Amino acid sequence: MTRPMIEVQDLVRRYGDTAVVDGVSLRLPERAFVSVIGANGAGKSSLLSMVARLLPASAGRALVAGLDVAATPGDVLARRLGILRQDNGVAARVTIRDLVAFGRYPHSRGRLGPADHAAIADALRFLDLEPLADRFLDEVSGGQRQRAFIAMVLAQDTDCILLDEPLNNLDMRHAAAMMALLRRAVDERGRTIVAVLHDVNFASCYSDLIVAMRDGKVVAVGPPDEIVTPAVLREVYGIDVEVVTVRGYRTVFFYR
Amino acid sequence: MPDRPLRAGRRAGGALAGLALLALAAASLLVGVGDLTGAEVLAASRIPRTLALILAGAGMAVAGVIMQLVAQNRFVEPSTAGTAESATLGMLLVTLLAPGAPVVVKMLAATACALAGTALFLRVLRAIPLRARLTVPLVGIMLGGVVGAASTFIAYRTDMLQFLATWQAGDVSTVLRGRYELLWLAAVLTLLAYGLADRLTIAGLGRDAAVNLGLDYRRVVALALAIVSTITAVTIATVGTIPFLGLVVPNLVALAAGDNLRRTLPLVAASGAGLLLLCDVLGRLVRYPFEIPVGTVMGVVGSGLFLTLLLRGDARRA
Numbered sequence: 001m002t003r004p005m006i007e008v009q010d011l012v013r014r015y016g017d018t019a020v021v022d023g024v025s026l027r028l029p030e031r032a033f034v035s036v037i038g039a040n041g042a043g044k045s046s047l048l049s050m051v052a053r054l055l056p057a058s059a060g061r062a063l064v065a066g067l068d069v070a071a072t073p074g075d076v077l078a079r080r081l082g083i084l085r086q087d088n089g090v091a092a093r094v095t096i097r098d099l100v101a102f103g104r105y106p107h108s109r110g111r112l113g114p115a116d117h118a119a120i121a122d123a124l125r126f127l128d129l130e131p132l133a134d135r136f137l138d139e140v141s142g143g144q145r146q147r148a149f150i151a152m153v154l155a156q157d158t159d160c161i162l163l164d165e166p167l168n169n170l171d172m173r174h175a176a177a178m179m180a181l182l183r184r185a186v187d188e189r190g191r192t193i194v195a196v197l198h199d200v201n202f203a204s205c206y207s208d209l210i211v212a213m214r215d216g217k218v219v220a221v222g223p224p225d226e227i228v229t230p231a232v233l234r235e236v237y238g239i240d241v242e243v244v245t246v247r248g249y250r251t252v253f254f255y256r
Numbered sequence: 257m258p259d260r261p262l263r264a265g266r267r268a269g270g271a272l273a274g275l276a277l278l279a280l281a282a283a284s285l286l287v288g289v290g291d292l293t294g295a296e297v298l299a300a301s302r303i304p305r306t307l308a309l310i311l312a313g314a315g316m317a318v319a320g321v322i323m324q325l326v327a328q329n330r331f332v333e334p335s336t337a338g339t340a341e342s343a344t345l346g347m348l349l350v351t352l353l354a355p356g357a358p359v360v361v362k363m364l365a366a367t368a369c370a371l372a373g374t375a376l377f378l379r380v381l382r383a384i385p386l387r388a389r390l391t392v393p394l395v396g397i398m399l400g401g402v403v404g405a406a407s408t409f410i411a412y413r414t415d416m417l418q419f420l421a422t423w424q425a426g427d428v429s430t431v432l433r434g435r436y437e438l439l440w441l442a443a444v445l446t447l448l449a450y451g452l453a454d455r456l457t458i459a460g461l462g463r464d465a466a467v468n469l470g471l472d473y474r475r476v477v478a479l480a481l482a483i484v485s486t487i488t489a490v491t492i493a494t495v496g497t498i499p500f501l502g503l504v505v506p507n508l509v510a511l512a513a514g515d516n517l518r519r520t521l522p523l524v525a526a527s528g529a530g531l532l533l534l535c536d537v538l539g540r541l542v543r544y545p546f547e548i549p550v551g552t553v554m555g556v557v558g559s560g561l562f563l564t565l566l567l568r569g570d571a572r573r574a
Contacts, residue, residue, distance in 0.1 A: 052467075052468065053467065054463075054464050054467055054468070073470075074467060074470045074471065074472060075470035075471075076470070077470065078468065078469055078470025079470070082468060083464070083468050084468075085464045085465075090328075090460070090461055090462060090465075092325055092328075092457060092460035092461055092515040093510045093511075093514045093515040094457065094461075094514055094515055094516050095514060095516070098514070098516045099461075102454075102457070102458055102461065102465075102469060103469070105454065105458060105469045105470070105471075106469055106470040110454035110455075110518070136514055153468075156468075156469070
């Protein structure tokens with residue numbers, strides 16, 4: 001592993017006596033698609049939030065591109081790291097184009113230059129949002145809104161992007177398109193993407209690395225071949241699953 | 257970059273709003289019992305009154321939209337967040353403790369109380385786990401009720417109820433030259449808010465999104481609260497409480513043009529000024545030659561508009 005894009009050292013988040021993240025250490029490489037899987041309440045979102053300095057850590061520290069997130073000024077970090085949380089029930093009524101333009105704020109400070117306009121247009125095109133660009137966020141579907149927020153994070157043009165359940169609100173077709181697109185952002189643009197995913201099959205088909213969590217701890221880290229196995233998934237989710245290899249991808253059958 | 261027709265439409269809309277505002281201001285200058293042949297009536301009463309309406313209307317509408325973005329709730333404004341009631345309590349306390357204090361000092365005391373009350377409101381909000389849409393203004397109205405009850409109690413005990421009434425009910429009939437100039441501070445703060453427009457809009461996207469974009473969220477919220485509290489305190493100290501304006505205008509503008517303050521804040525300010533002018537002219541004409549206070553007219557017009565908005569909004573969502 002070359003220089004890690006994200007390095008997490010003994011990270012802990014406590015609420016009272018319960019630790020939702022309980023001593024997590026990780027080194028995630030750059031230019032990789034990393035999925036974080038685990039049951040509800042395993043601490044995935046809290047881990048992501050701490051790495052993105054949205055949530056202060058109770059102990060331990062997180063480094064992004066070598067910068068300690070707790071000690072780096074917010075505007076400096078905003079040019080290296082972008083995060084999208086899962087609930088985006090926004091009260092402000094802005095157009096999709098304006099929202100994506102706000103992604104440029106860390107670079108432009110509100111004065112959009114040619115490079116900013118190019119990045120905005122590029123992000124809108126990348127997410128196929130051009131026809132919708134002048135619609136307000138409350139006038140589009142949940143899936144379209146989700147894509148608009150992803151476009152904002154892409155326009156932010158950070159090396160590292162954290163996504164908390166990016167497939168929320170997306171149907172099969174749009175979920176697959178989103179994963180393909182995120183994969184392209186890694187392959188073609190050299191981004192590092194860390195995404196919390198509930199769908200193990202998507203994680204298996206698109207990830208370079210899967211982080212499996214349970215009860216605030218990392219149970220296993222590895223490529224899909226090592227993680228998507230009946231043994232590991234039983235440890236993570238506590239259920240018995242059947243793993244079938246389809247076209248070279250390990251997929252999980254657990255529906256009945 | 258908005259496309260051309262949109263921008264042209266916006267410009268036409270802006271020009272139209274500007275013209276309407278001018279017409280209303282002219283009407284405000286011309287309507288009244290006094291004889292306009294002497295320039296003195298105009299200079300001492302009509303012009304100050306019209307300016308006071310424009311400044312207070314613009315200021316309260318801007319305060320409303322800032323409140324709504326910071327609290328991330330469309331139903332919040334200074335009079336549904338405890339801000340107005342706290343400012344009134346501040347006015348009462350300073351009038352009791354230092355009756356001879358200059359109006360600037362009174363205004364500062366009102367601002368301090370408004371700040372404390374609004375900060376308390378936001379703190380209470382943070383403690384509520386489920387922030388349902390309507391819970392937020394209800395909390396604010398309850399808080400305002402408690403603060404208002406304290407004011408009434410103190411005023412009752414100290415024989416100040418009449419003073420209290422002048423701050424609680426917006427009225428510009430007593431505005432004269434030399435007694436409204438403090439309101440220019442509201443104009444300065446409106447300009448300041450325009451300078452912060454991008455940051456305020458980003459704050460309206462929520463704390464997480466704001467922090468992600470590198471914004472010093474706490475500082476922006478603190479600045480926003482200072483602006484809202486000062487505008488409210490200045491308005492109450494000079495013309496009294498103006499209900500609904502900060503609620504109705506931002507909602508109407510958001511519906512028509514969205515919330516990107518860099519673009520919409522001038523429209524919010526102009527609409528606020530225009531609506532308050534309209535309400536005052538109405539109040540002067542309905543029972544001519546007598547007057548109905550602008551706060552009362554605004555209450556009636558505003559609640560009607562607000563109900564319409566509520567019903568329309570639900571129809572749109574359904």
